[in-house]
Amino acid sequence: MKKLLCLALLIFTVFSVGVAAEAAVISTEEPTAGAAVYVAGNPALYPLEFYNEKTKSYEGILPKLYEEISRQSGLEFAYVAADREDRQQELGENCQVELVSAYEQGTVAVAKELELFSYEKDGETVTVCIGFTKIAAPQLVAEVEAAVQAADKHTWLAAAMKLEGRPQVPDAALWLAAAVGVLLVAVVVLTVRLVKHRRRGNEQQAQKLNDPLTGIGNIAYFEDCYAHHLPADMRSLYYVAYVALDIKKIETYFGQAESEELQRYAASTLVSAMGDTDFAARIDNGVFAACFLCPDTERALAKAAELVRTLNEYKDGHAGENDAAFRCGVFPLDKQQLPAETVLYNARQGYLYAENEGQNVCLCDKQMLGRVAMKSRLQKKISAAIEQEEFQLYLQFIFDTDNRTLCGAEVLSRWHSPEEGVLSPANYIEDMKVAGMIDKLDLYVFEKTCALLQAWRGTAYEGLYLSCNFTRTTLSKADFAEQFEAVLSRYAFDREKLLVELTEDSLVSDSAVAYKNILAIKKLGCRIALDDFGSGYTSFSDLCDYPIDVIKIDRHIVIKASDSRGYAVLTGIIRMAHALDIRVLCEGVETESENHKVTEAECDFIQGFLYSRVLPVENALEFYKTKQ
Numbered sequence: 314m315k316k317l318l319c320l321a322l323l324i325f326t327v328f329s330v331g332v333a334a335e336a337a338v339i340s341t342e343e344p345t346a347g348a349a350v351y352v353a354g355n356p357a358l359y360p361l362e363f364y365n366e367k368t369k370s371y372e373g374i375l376p377k378l379y380e381e382i383s384r385q386s387g388l389e390f391a392y393v394a395a396d397r398e399d400r401q402q403e404l405g406e407n408c409q410v411e412l413v414s415a416y417e418q419g420t421v422a423v424a425k426e427l428e429l430f431s432y433e434k435d436g437e438t439v440t441v442c443i444g445f446t447k448i449a450a451p452q453l454v455a456e457v458e459a460a461v462q463a464a465d466k467h468t469w470l471a472a473a474m475k476l477e478g479r480p481q482v483p484d485a486a487l488w489l490a491a492a493v494g495v496l497l498v499a500v501v502v503l504t505v506r507l508v509k510h511r512r513r514g515n516e517q518q519a520q521k522l523n524d525p526l527t528g529i530g531n532i533a534y535f536e537d538c539y540a541h542h543l544p545a546d547m548r549s550l551y552y553v554a555y556v557a558l559d560i561k562k563i564e565t566y567f568g569q570a571e572s573e574e575l576q577r578y579a580a581s582t583l584v585s586a587m588g589d590t591d592f593a594a595r596i597d598n599g600v601f602a603a604c605f606l607c608p609d610t611e612r613a614l615a616k617a618a619e620l621v622r623t624l625n626e627y628k629d630g631h632a633g634e635n636d637a638a639f640r641c642g643v644f645p646l647d648k649q650q651l652p653a654e655t656v657l658y659n660a661r662q663g664y665l666y667a668e669n670e671g672q673n674v675c676l677c678d679k680q681m682l683g684r685v686a687m688k689s690r691l692q693k694k695i696s697a698a699i700e701q702e703e704f705q706l707y708l709q710f711i712f713d714t715d716n717r718t719l720c721g722a723e724v725l726s727r728w729h730s731p732e733e734g735v736l737s738p739a740n741y742i743e744d745m746k747v748a749g750m751i752d753k754l755d756l757y758v759f760e761k762t763c764a765l766l767q768a769w770r771g772t773a774y775e776g777l778y779l780s781c782n783f784t785r786t787t788l789s790k791a792d793f794a795e796q797f798e799a800v801l802s803r804y805a806f807d808r809e810k811l812l813v814e815l816t817e818d819s820l821v822s823d824s825a826v827a828y829k830n831i832l833a834i835k836k837l838g839c840r841i842a843l844d845d846f847g848s849g850y851t852s853f854s855d856l857c858d859y860p861i862d863v864i865k866i867d868r869h870i871v872i873k874a875s876d877s878r879g880y881a882v883l884t885g886i887i888r889m890a891h892a893l894d895i896r897v898l899c900e901g902v903e904t905e906s907e908n909h910k911v912t913e914a915e916c917d918f919i920q921g922f923l924y925s926r927v928l929p930v931e932n933a934l935e936f937y938k939t940k941q
Contacts, residue, residue, distance in 0.1 A: 338379045340370040340395030344409055349391035350453055352379070353404035355415040356397050361429075361441065361472045362415040364397050371395060374472055375414050375443075382460050388453065405446055411453060413444035424449070427458060430469040432476050441476070451537070526573060527580035530594035535602050538592040539653040543604070548646050552613040553604050555642040555660035556583065556621070560599025572599075578627050579639070586620050602657055610645060614674055617641045621673045640667040644677045669743070694730065695741070695750055699757055703729050706761050708933035710925035711780075711898065711918050719940055721778035721812070723920065724762045725927055726754065742784075752787040756796060759783070762811070763804040765930065770806055773941075774934065780812035780842055788815060789826050794833035801837060808838030812863065816844050828859065835860050842898070847886065861895055863918075868901025874910045884914045891915075 344351045354371040356364035362373040370376075371392045379390040393410055394400045405413040405421045413421050418428070423444030431440045443461070445454050522534035530538070543551060556579075564572045576599065583593045583601055593603035607613035624639040642663025644656055651659075662685050663677035675681075698704060704726050713720035728736040745751040762781045769775050787793060801808075813834050815827075831841060842863040843855075847870045856864070866886060873879030887897045899911040902921030911919060928936060 338371075338376055338383060338390045338392070340392045342394060344391070344393050349389040350412060351404075351410040352390050352392045353401040353410040353413045354392045354395065355401060356399055358415045358441070358476070361476070364395065366397070369395065373415075378460055378464070379414075382456050385460075386452075386456050388456060405444060408446045408448050411446055411449040412457070413446070416442060416444065418442050425454065427461060429461065430473045432473040434476075441473075452541070524580075524595045527577050527595050529580045529584055530592065532594060532596040532602075535592065535594035535596060535604070535657075536653040538594075539604060539656070542592070543646075544590075547606070549648045550606050550608065551604055551646045552607055552610075552617075553602065553644045553646065553656045553660045554617050554620070555600070555602055555644075555657060555664045556617075556624070556639060557597075557600040557664055558639045563599075575627055579624055582623055583620065586616070586623075596657070602660070604646075610676065613643055613645070614676060617643050617674045625673075638673070640664055640672070641674045642667060642677055643674060665747075694732075695745060695748055696753075698728060698730065699750075699753055703731075704754065704757060705729050706758065706765065706930050707927050708779075708925075708930055709920060709927045710933070710937065711920045712924045713918055714912055714916060719777075719924070719937060720918070721780065722925075722933065723780045723814070724758060724765075724782070726758050727929075746784075746786060751784050752790060755783050755787040756800060759797070760800050760803075763800060763806070766806040766810055767804040774937065777937075778810040778812055778840075780814050782814045782816075782844065785816055788830055791826060793826075793830045797830075797834065798837060801839075809840060811839045812842050813839050814842045814844045814865070831859055853889070856890070856893055856895065863896045863898055864890055865898045865900050865920075866916075868921075871899050871901055871907055871911060874914070875906065880910060880914070883911070887914050887916060 339349070352371075354364070354376075355362045356371075358373070360373055362371060362375045364370075365372045376392075383389060390412075393404055401413050401416050402421050404410045405416075405423055413423055415429075418426065418440040421444055424447040425445045427443045427445070429441045429443060431438050433439070443457060445457075522530055522537060524531040524534075560572055560576070563575060576595065579601060580593075580595055583603055587593050587603060587605060591603065591605040593601060596602045605613070605616065607616060618641075621639050621641050642660045642665070644660035644663060646656065659677050659682060662681060663675040666677075666681065667673065667675035705728075707725045707727050708722040709725060710719045711721045711723065712718070726738060728741050730736055733740075742751065742754075745754055759781050762779050766779055769777065790796075801811075815831070834841060840862040841860060842865055843859075843861050844865045845867045846864040847867045855861075864886075866883070870879070870883055870886070874883040883899075890897045896917040898918035898920060899916045900920045902908050902911060902919050902923050904923065907921075908919065908923055925933075925936065
């Protein structure tokens with residue numbers, strides 16, 4: 314027996330020396346071992362893992378497993394606080410290590426657990442685990458999981474049997490002989506099986522990073538490449554592009570098969586445009602992301618523009634017919650160490666701006682991010698602001714050229730924010746559209762307008778009419794007419810005193826719904842005004858199709874009336890409108906020269922700073938009194 318133990322000791326020593334020469338598993342008192350994976354070991358879980366006083370290091374099945382992982386992957390492991398004291402709970406829960414090795418389930422709090430085996434202890438079942446803290450890299454988790462899965466089940470069975478029947482203080486010969494037997498079997502089996510299962514693991518990992526529809530990478534692939542394959546010294550030369558289109562429109566108009574074919578084309582085009590150091594992925598339905606190297610922002614935008622142009626050549630017809638064009642937001646990485654989620658969010662802000670402005674490509678710079686941050690703050694406050702009536706009515710009076718009097722006013726809103734001060738519509742209208750709350754503001758202002766008209770009955774202001782704006786979003790809602798009538802029915806006033814202003818684009822957004830809702834407004838006795846006429850949306854045939862009472866000529870046409878051609882356009886529009894029994898209001902009149910031109914052209918109403926500033930209701934009424 315003594316000879317057998319000596320032989321085992323010799324084999325174990327030779328084996329250990331041979332491994333130590335190339336092993337990348339060390340012990341350290343504190344986590345200072347460079348880029349190593351820090352491990353909190355169990356000093357007394359022989360033969361799985363234990364601390365050897367003579368070698369001043371951790372030994373057992375798991376250290377050998379980590380050595381094999383190190384040889385296969387290049388990862389280095391360092392046991393922290395390597396002595397006989399068990400500090401696993403402290404090191405793991407304080408995230409001083411990435412990996413908590415060989416502990417009994419329930420004794421350490423970790424982000425993820427990997428169960429090794431269970432055994433009986435004092436009549437109860439105990440499960441032994443390896444734990445990963447929240448700072449553990451995905452590569453580490455994958456490597457350890459693959460190695461554990463590849464290990465022969467007899468390895469863990471042998472360890473469980475030793476733990477189940479182990480003496481409290483095993484003598485040196487006993488644990489040495491057992492360790493030699495278990496370790497030699499485990500390492501030989503692992504060496505063979507790890508190679509096989511690592512290949513399988515690589516295939517499985519590749520599948521996890523692959524987008525099955527297009528064959529390119531998915532969001533996990535993009536995040537992995539971003540985290541591990543961007544050279545730190547060249548990060549400032551990289552840009553992230555967020556490329557997308559309204560894929561729901563494609564699916565609606567052309568079907569699912571066409572949508573999938575379009576996305577495969579987009580993926581192929583995107584990958585072809587990438588250089589050797591670039592990468593691209595499909596990160597959502599109809600959404601792609603790319604990270605590419607470019608020497609400066611100008612060329613980065615040019616590259617993105619060329620990419621979008623190529624994408625939109627696909628069976629050219631999708632973009633033109635249904636406004637489903639590819640657009641792109643570009644975000645420069647600079648030297649910022651931002652996570653992938655953040656850079657994709659930033660690039661998406663550029664895409665959203667491009668979509669909103671009808672542009673192909675937009676750069677998301679610091680100025681845009683500042684606006685996005687403000688928008689985020691405002692969106693959180695919008696709902697509460699409406700409930701607390703922070704939106705106040707303002708009026709701008711309208712002048713009647715026939716009677717030479719102030720005959721009415723346009724109702725506008727201002728947000729009296731306790732934090733931001735008084736904000737004009739330019740600071741919150743788009744935010745409300747994005748938040749899906751613009752219809753709530755429209756109906757809020759409408760109700761306040763109705764209440765004001767009711768309050769004016771029997772007063773000096775009873776002869777004034779008020780015009781109230783409705784956005785395209787609100788007018789295109791299927792239940793708009795019902796909501797409009799519900800509000801109107803709560804107030805008593807002459808319905809002709811209410812002029813409902815519609816934006817030009819509302820007529821082309823959903824013409825069938827718009828027509829239905831405009832007819833409903835007319836049947837309730839209200840008048841209809843078409844705002845910003847001449848800004849580019851309305852065709853002249855719309856004036857025949859819709860029951861319009863007033864058109865408001867855009868200021869740009871008023872300005873151009875200073876020359877003969879512009880004046881001819883202005884007079885032509887007014888004469889045509891009068892022939893259709895439609896009255897004309899010229900807005901944005903600010904000078905006596907402009908006033909003379911529009912009056913000479915026989916405009917019916919004038920609105921602009923020359924006659925009235927935009928004033929709070931109380932100030933507006935005081936101003937009105939001075940003009941009587």
